[in-house]
Amino acid sequence: MINNKKKKKNKTICFIVIIMVLVILLCYSFNLERNNNVLENSLKTITTALNQLVLKPLENYNTYKEIDQSKSEVVQNNINKALEKEVVELKKLLDLKQAYTDYKSVNAKVLTRNKSYWFNTMTIDKGIKDGIEKNQAVVASQGLVGKISKVYKNSSEVKLITADDVSYKVSVLITSNDKDAYGVLGGYKKEDRTLKILEVDKDSDIKKGDAVVTSGYGGIFPRGIYIGNVSEVENDKYNLSKTLYVKTQIDFNSIHYVTVLGAKK
Amino acid sequence: MTSIIITIIAFVLDIIFSNILPFMREDLSIFTTLLVPVTVYLVYPLYKEKKNYLIYSLIVGIVYDLIFTNLLFIDAIIFLLIGVVTIKMNKLCKINSYLNILYIVGVVIMYEVLLALGIGILNLVPITIPHVLYKIINTLLSNIIYGVVVYFIIDNFPKRIYINK
Numbered sequence: 001m002i003n004n005k006k007k008k009k010n011k012t013i014c015f016i017v018i019i020m021v022l023v024i025l026l027c028y029s030f031n032l033e034r035n036n037n038v039l040e041n042s043l044k045t046i047t048t049a050l051n052q053l054v055l056k057p058l059e060n061y062n063t064y065k066e067i068d069q070s071k072s073e074v075v076q077n078n079i080n081k082a083l084e085k086e087v088v089e090l091k092k093l094l095d096l097k098q099a100y101t102d103y104k105s106v107n108a109k110v111l112t113r114n115k116s117y118w119f120n121t122m123t124i125d126k127g128i129k130d131g132i133e134k135n136q137a138v139v140a141s142q143g144l145v146g147k148i149s150k151v152y153k154n155s156s157e158v159k160l161i162t163a164d165d166v167s168y169k170v171s172v173l174i175t176s177n178d179k180d181a182y183g184v185l186g187g188y189k190k191e192d193r194t195l196k197i198l199e200v201d202k203d204s205d206i207k208k209g210d211a212v213v214t215s216g217y218g219g220i221f222p223r224g225i226y227i228g229n230v231s232e233v234e235n236d237k238y239n240l241s242k243t244l245y246v247k248t249q250i251d252f253n254s255i256h257y258v259t260v261l262g263a264k265k
Numbered sequence: 266m267t268s269i270i271i272t273i274i275a276f277v278l279d280i281i282f283s284n285i286l287p288f289m290r291e292d293l294s295i296f297t298t299l300l301v302p303v304t305v306y307l308v309y310p311l312y313k314e315k316k317n318y319l320i321y322s323l324i325v326g327i328v329y330d331l332i333f334t335n336l337l338f339i340d341a342i343i344f345l346l347i348g349v350v351t352i353k354m355n356k357l358c359k360i361n362s363y364l365n366i367l368y369i370v371g372v373v374i375m376y377e378v379l380l381a382l383g384i385g386i387l388n389l390v391p392i393t394i395p396h397v398l399y400k401i402i403n404t405l406l407s408n409i410i411y412g413v414v415v416y417f418i419i420d421n422f423p424k425r426i427y428i429n430k
Binding site: 022026027028032040043044055058116117119122157162163164188252253256 | 286
């Protein structure tokens, strides 16, 4: 009888301990900004190699293989436009003779998309050994795709600009004829594949077709990476700011090759 | 060994489908796959020991996290829970082909709801019930087809051993 009671007590303690361990593990795993530990890095290296092996036979079906997406006309034109403007501004304001003109780029192949659905991330086949670092910009031939959110030895995780994580905001610049305006990316509308831009100055004169590029503020994305063109402008409920819808040329569901923009050359 | 082969096939199919099918929020295909979690439920009859089956569930969960989600232990814990529920379900009644479909639906719902609950409680991403339902509905079809095929194979497997017998 006493033995049974003791066994029951031990079982309850065991159960409580297991639940506590599980809760701690859950909280640790859900910390999206955590650093990867050695074990995770090593295991990820093995699973990435297996992943590449599985996808090897499918590679031949894609014609965009090994193309540097940052050399795309759409991306290059807009980077150049923004850079030219930046050069003029810098010369004018700081009297500098030179400014940066290009970034080191690394081509990468998409291995898997995040199956947990909510995070809008994907894994690419380049990592620390290829010079990839956290927060570097990722582009496709039609414009900005996202940023590097996690780096492993031979793979990295890319967080797409369509993600609406509470802590993930991208500052953008809307270049109109009159005056530039700034805003923040705030989600993706699947019906017409548009990105939503919030907190745009209500007095700004923004028209349909104006180009939207990264502003360079926040220190994550370089200034001038093309995102898309304004397709709709509307005032918010209280007429305090404007909300824009930007038509992006990227089909986020079928990205297979990307280019990571590294450090300045 | 058979369970490992079936799991590897599920992983390979999941990797291929994750590269082909749409994955954007609110823009999923009706054939969205969740083959590995369903496989964890399906291979239960191939294990003699409950302990081995639970260890298998945990390891598959960790590998799934490493390949698809980068969330470290989240799927490992969910897969372990799927394993525990599978053992209980098999104790309650003998599974036939009709109940199998019902259980596959149950596994998909359990996986999606647990994941959404975790993300929702920690407020990492805005989650709504219609979003969760949308994900579940789009994930059912291909998993039921896969589950029926694998169940048929396992059911006709000569060395099948039920733990609960």
